[in-house]
Amino acid sequence: MYPRSLPYLLLLPSLALLAVLFLYPFVLVAWQAISDDGGQFTTAHFSEMLGHWKFGTAFTNTLLLTLAVVPIQIALALYMASLVTGMSRGRDAFLYIWTIPLGISDLAAGIIWLSIFEQTGFLNTFMVGLGFSEQPETFLGYQNKGTIFLAIALAEIWRATAIVLVILVAGMGLIPKEYKEAAEVFGASRWQQFTKVTLPLLKPSLQTAMILRVILAFEVFAVVAALGGTNMPILMGEVYNWQFVLRDANVAAAFALVILGISILCTLIIMWFLRTPKGATL
Amino acid sequence: MTVDGTSKTMLWTFRISTVVLCLWVLVPIYFLLTNTLSSPEEVVAFPKRVWPSFNLESISFFLTFSGVGAAMWNSVLVASVTMVLSIAAGAPAGYALSRFDFKGKSFYRVLILMTRAFPLPLLALPLAVLYIRIGLDDTILGLALLHTMLALPFAVLITFSLFSGIPVELEEAAWTLGCNRFQAFRKVILPLVLPGITASAIFAFVISWNEVFGAAVLTIENRTLPAFLLQGLDQAPLHLKFAGGAVLVIPALIFIFMVRKYLFAMWGIANR
Amino acid sequence: MAEIKIKSVAKRFGKVEALKSIDLTIADQEFLVLLGASGCGKTTLLRIVAGLETASEGEIWIGDKRVDQLPPRDRGIAMVFQNYAVFPHLTVFENIAFGLRMAKVDQATIEKRVSKTAELMHIEALLKRYSGQLSGGQRQRVAVARALAMEPEVLLMDEPLSNLDALLRMEMRAELKSVLAESKTTTIYVTHDQVEAMSMADRIAIMNKGEIVQASDAVDIYRNPAHRFVGSFIGNPPMNFLPAKPRSEDTWSVAGVKLSGPNHNAAASASSVEFAIRPEDLIPVSEASEDAFTAQVRVIEPLGSHVLASCMVDDQLFRVVVDSDKSLQQGDTLYVKPMYDRMRWFDSSTERSL
Numbered sequence: 001m002y003p004r005s006l007p008y009l010l011l012l013p014s015l016a017l018l019a020v021l022f023l024y025p026f027v028l029v030a031w032q033a034i035s036d037d038g039g040q041f042t043t044a045h046f047s048e049m050l051g052h053w054k055f056g057t058a059f060t061n062t063l064l065l066t067l068a069v070v071p072i073q074i075a076l077a078l079y080m081a082s083l084v085t086g087m088s089r090g091r092d093a094f095l096y097i098w099t100i101p102l103g104i105s106d107l108a109a110g111i112i113w114l115s116i117f118e119q120t121g122f123l124n125t126f127m128v129g130l131g132f133s134e135q136p137e138t139f140l141g142y143q144n145k146g147t148i149f150l151a152i153a154l155a156e157i158w159r160a161t162a163i164v165l166v167i168l169v170a171g172m173g174l175i176p177k178e179y180k181e182a183a184e185v186f187g188a189s190r191w192q193q194f195t196k197v198t199l200p201l202l203k204p205s206l207q208t209a210m211i212l213r214v215i216l217a218f219e220v221f222a223v224v225a226a227l228g229g230t231n232m233p234i235l236m237g238e239v240y241n242w243q244f245v246l247r248d249a250n251v252a253a254a255f256a257l258v259i260l261g262i263s264i265l266c267t268l269i270i271m272w273f274l275r276t277p278k279g280a281t282l
Numbered sequence: 283m284t285v286d287g288t289s290k291t292m293l294w295t296f297r298i299s300t301v302v303l304c305l306w307v308l309v310p311i312y313f314l315l316t317n318t319l320s321s322p323e324e325v326v327a328f329p330k331r332v333w334p335s336f337n338l339e340s341i342s343f344f345l346t347f348s349g350v351g352a353a354m355w356n357s358v359l360v361a362s363v364t365m366v367l368s369i370a371a372g373a374p375a376g377y378a379l380s381r382f383d384f385k386g387k388s389f390y391r392v393l394i395l396m397t398r399a400f401p402l403p404l405l406a407l408p409l410a411v412l413y414i415r416i417g418l419d420d421t422i423l424g425l426a427l428l429h430t431m432l433a434l435p436f437a438v439l440i441t442f443s444l445f446s447g448i449p450v451e452l453e454e455a456a457w458t459l460g461c462n463r464f465q466a467f468r469k470v471i472l473p474l475v476l477p478g479i480t481a482s483a484i485f486a487f488v489i490s491w492n493e494v495f496g497a498a499v500l501t502i503e504n505r506t507l508p509a510f511l512l513q514g515l516d517q518a519p520l521h522l523k524f525a526g527g528a529v530l531v532i533p534a535l536i537f538i539f540m541v542r543k544y545l546f547a548m549w550g551i552a553n554r
Numbered sequence: 555m556a557e558i559k560i561k562s563v564a565k566r567f568g569k570v571e572a573l574k575s576i577d578l579t580i581a582d583q584e585f586l587v588l589l590g591a592s593g594c595g596k597t598t599l600l601r602i603v604a605g606l607e608t609a610s611e612g613e614i615w616i617g618d619k620r621v622d623q624l625p626p627r628d629r630g631i632a633m634v635f636q637n638y639a640v641f642p643h644l645t646v647f648e649n650i651a652f653g654l655r656m657a658k659v660d661q662a663t664i665e666k667r668v669s670k671t672a673e674l675m676h677i678e679a680l681l682k683r684y685s686g687q688l689s690g691g692q693r694q695r696v697a698v699a700r701a702l703a704m705e706p707e708v709l710l711m712d713e714p715l716s717n718l719d720a721l722l723r724m725e726m727r728a729e730l731k732s733v734l735a736e737s738k739t740t741t742i743y744v745t746h747d748q749v750e751a752m753s754m755a756d757r758i759a760i761m762n763k764g765e766i767v768q769a770s771d772a773v774d775i776y777r778n779p780a781h782r783f784v785g786s787f788i789g790n791p792p793m794n795f796l797p798a799k800p801r802s803e804d805t806w807s808v809a810g811v812k813l814s815g816p817n818h819n820a821a822a823s824a825s826s827v828e829f830a831i832r833p834e835d836l837i838p839v840s841e842a843s844e845d846a847f848t849a850q851v852r853v854i855e856p857l858g859s860h861v862l863a864s865c866m867v868d869d870q871l872f873r874v875v876v877d878s879d880k881s882l883q884q885g886d887t888l889y890v891k892p893m894y895d896r897m898r899w900f901d902s903s904t905e906r907s908l
Contacts, residue, residue: 010378011390013371014434021405021431022397028408083300096542097304100311103538104531105492107508111527112314118520122313125330136328158310170546211399219401222494222508225515226523236403236495243407243499256404267399451639454606457626458633459704460656469652473643 026260032253045250049258052251058233059258065149065234066217069156073213074206076157077164082194085172095169102162109159110226114140117151117227142231152232155223160216164209171205172198207274214266218259235259314531317524325521344525353510354529356422357491360506363426364433364490365483371430372437373479379438380445381453397435405431406499413500420502428496433486440482440544444475481541488537492530556617556630556707556740557582558603563612565598565764572598574764575612580740580757585731586769587751588744590761591787596744597712599761603742604710605629616708627656632701633710636717638693640685646672646696647681653704667703674733675699691722698730702737709739715750727753748788752776760784779898782828782905791833791862791873798829798899806899809868811847813892815899816908827908828900833862834875835896839889846889849874854882863888 036042049055080098084091101109116122117139124136139147175198183197199206221236235255242252317325318341319334344350375394379387409428410419418424448471456466497509505513511526518526538545558580565573573595580586588596601607603614605626614622621629632653641649648655650668659667672678675695685693694714701709714730715723731754734741745751751758752772759769760783767781779785785793798806798815806815808829815829839846849865849872856878863874863882874890876882899908 004384007378007382007384007387010374014375014394014438015390017367017371017427017430017434018393018397021409021427022400022402025405025408025412026400028411029404032408032411079299080303083296083303086296092542094300094304096539097307099542099545100307100535100538102545103488103492103534105494105508105534107494107511108492108527108530108534111511111523112310112531114520115313115317115524116310120326120328120330120520122330122332125328125332129329158306166545173546215399215401219403219495221403222512225512229516236401239404239407240495240498243410249407249411253407256401256407259401259404263399263401449637449639451635451637452641454604454626455633455635455639455641455700456652457606458604458631458710459653459700460627462625462627465656470641470643 029253029256029260032250033257036250045248045254048248049251049254054233054238058235058238061149061232062218062220062235063262065153065156065220066214068149068153069160069217070210070213072157073161073164074210076161077168077209080161080165081168081172082198084169098165099162101159102166104159105222106156106159106220107222107226109155110223113151113155113158113223114226117147140227140229140231145231148228148232151227152220152224155227156217156220159223160213163216164213167205167209167212168202171202171208174205175201203274203276207270210270210274211267214270215263218263218266311531314524314527317521318528320521322519322521325524326519340521341525341528344522344529347522349505349510350507350526353505353507356501356504357506357508359422360426360429360497361487361490363422364429365486367426367430368433368437368486369441369479369483372434372482373441375438376441376443377445379442381450394435394438397431402432403493403495406496409496410499420500420504422504425497425500425504425506426490428500429490429493430486432493432496433489436485436489437482440485441475441479444478444482445471448474478544481544484537484541485544488534491534491537557615558708558740558742559613559615560599560603561613561615563599563602563609563614565595565602565607566610572764573602573609576764576766578759578766578769580742583738583740585734585741585743585754585756587755587758588742588761589748589751589758590746592746594761595764596746596761600710600712600742600744603708604631604633629708630706631708631710632704632706634697634701634712634714636713638697638714638717640688640693640696640700642685644684645681646677646683646685646688649685649696650681650700650703652700657704667705668699671699671703674702691718691726694718694726698733702733705737706739709734709737709741711741711743713745714743716745716747723750730754748790760787762787777896778907779830780907782830782900782902782907785830785898785900789832791875793830793832793898794872795900796829796867796870796872797902798827800827809847809870811845813845813897814894815897826902828902830898830900831892832896833873834860835893836874836890837893838874838876838880839891842889843891846891847872849888849890851882851884851886851888854884 033045034041034043036044084095087094104112114121119136119138123139127133128136138144139151179197179201180193183193188196219236220234221240224232224234224237235258239252239255239259242248242255316332316334319336319338320331321335321337321339322343324331324335324337325340379391405428409424413419413424452470453466456470457463461469492508494508494512497506498512501509507526507530511523511530515523560576560578563573563576564571576599588599590596598607602609605621605624609622612622613620616629616631641652644652647668650671651664654664654667668681669678672681675698677692677695677699680688680692680696685696688696698714715726718726727750743754755772757769757771758775759766760775761767762781762783768775768779768784775784776788779788779793782795786795796808798808800818801807801812804814804817806813806827806829813829815827842848847867849867851863851865853864855862855864859878860875861878861880861882863876865872865874865888874888882888900906901908
């Protein structure tokens, strides 16, 4: 017993926000990237972007970082999630500790790892203290691109494994333990129970976690700014650069479209790879 | 072999990896706090001390640094407005999704889920253009609107799961006992979901509090704390960065502690 | 006066027809039970009367008022839900007082009424507790007390006992019946439990596939099922059915046994006819005769007071209830004679009784 319009009225505020702040801006940014000041179609911004010497590096760095970070995060989170499900005591405490980085911004995470990797940082203190090196190294200097990459990757793994963990633990909570018990009765080992029962049933959660992580990895910005400065160009940093330093909003928009494009492409690929047949869900 | 089939080595592997993972999370935070609670000279000294000297010089220098107070205040304002807006728009939608069957429901759900498949901070670029046109540039509300967009999908999904957790019969019982729809909501549903709504509001607050890119793009004079810190990354001395990082981290830690109970419930339903 | 009239009420969910034009009148102060298997539409019908669901067609009248366009709060009803719906954030006292507070009754009256109904339901000691501190049976009592405190003209109950364990259910059944007999309300009670229905109801309306197939008192429904479904649903075990072939004007051949039944002319419209008999209305005889069925015993279930034998007659399942003194074994041949006044006949195309 309710007026038919009621559900739509309730959705209206959020729909209005979505329309004004989500759909419209994306149309706008796309238009910015492909039009000149006179409102004519042009590919000039894209050619300028592609022609810039930093584009290739930024693009590769972003992809490499994603490839280095996301698989480790998924594996680590799966391991943590199965540790947690096997716990009888202290489950909540460990879960809280492991999800702490969830509340930490990427900028703060960058600063935290800066305290470890900077020249007078904790890593150098330990290295010299334990006699591994004679004097402090400049890990984050422009000549050490490898350690910069490593520091950024570690900071990202440290910060954003928590969100994957939360999604996977929630997903595992939806799987009744009878399935695993049934597999055990039929002779599956622990490893087999995990690979043959838990993992396939966890597919929807894995899908969500991977999509979210890959997109956040393409958006990586402040961690890199804090640890790499200008020594490690990445796409999001270039957007910021073009918008503020080079003051060319059109090229910034073209960069934005590239990020958007690879995000959507990766989402589709992940959705296809981790699809579940209809009716085979929990 | 113990009764449940776990060998001694397995058990110790579990225990050791649990402890190692805890250290992995906690030690970097400890390092940041050590730096924050050391004097500026100690921060750049080498070798570094591994426990804090509880010298408050760094932190007080940061807190009195020009612009920090205003930036913190801006952060609080933006996060508060974000919190209110995202709940005001998200909770009714969550309620509608949990209680009604209507045309376009699945479309709406897909739309909401889709927003998560987009790099939302990029919205800041077109919004910067739009805001200049309508006079919202460099304002608290303008940035809060962007942050609302980031928090809205979560607000909808959390409230959806909250409302779904409350049996429809409670509402129906209230109707048969003389309530209209609004009264039933206020007297029965609201008291039951209030803790959860608070949690999702806090979550929205944290999202806004931590957001860097959009804040850096959309504000110039009215910087929030993350935008302020980002701007100073190149020139600021180390002790200032670490104190700023700690100020950024600590409230977020407290907030996440407050909402920990709801984190899992909300992702559980979001995956279906 | 609160007579309930349900006039040609139909309900469709998309293409699914949940209710097909229901007509039913429930007299003032009557206790009517809607009985049927799950998915038969009984709860939908109750919810339409309550106003929680809107009928696609038809009218609902309570007393002299047409109510089908009114919200639940304006219908003068109270309802008890299957999962009790006791508000978890309110004490038992506030739960019972909830409806009275909504009706802006003064505090003194509220206290008087709450303590009266609490006493009636034996929950005086629980008034300060919250729902989480109550057992299932206690929650059930709170739900009933909350409804009774309203002193409603119409009380609607949706499987109120189905979540209780067997023993508690039997106890509550008797208690509810005596409480409701005094309360002078008109009651519609939905259940899938036929024993509950028979023990409590003034009248039972049996529903099948969105229709009321018979509405009558318990004995009539048991003895004279108006529809084949009623015979196959009511009774534990239910009726036996066997196809009947015409023999002469009013005699029929059923599994080789000659029985007198409805006149052929009366049954002329029926393309085929089924014979039906209850398992306990069969008398074992010592040897084969032309008026006794020959039954091959397949399964024997000793049930204490009697033995249930599942047999085959003419390749069809045929159950016989015999005294537990009689020794029976699987594979035995049993000869049973139907009690003539308990034989029933059904038209197998319309499934109506003849």
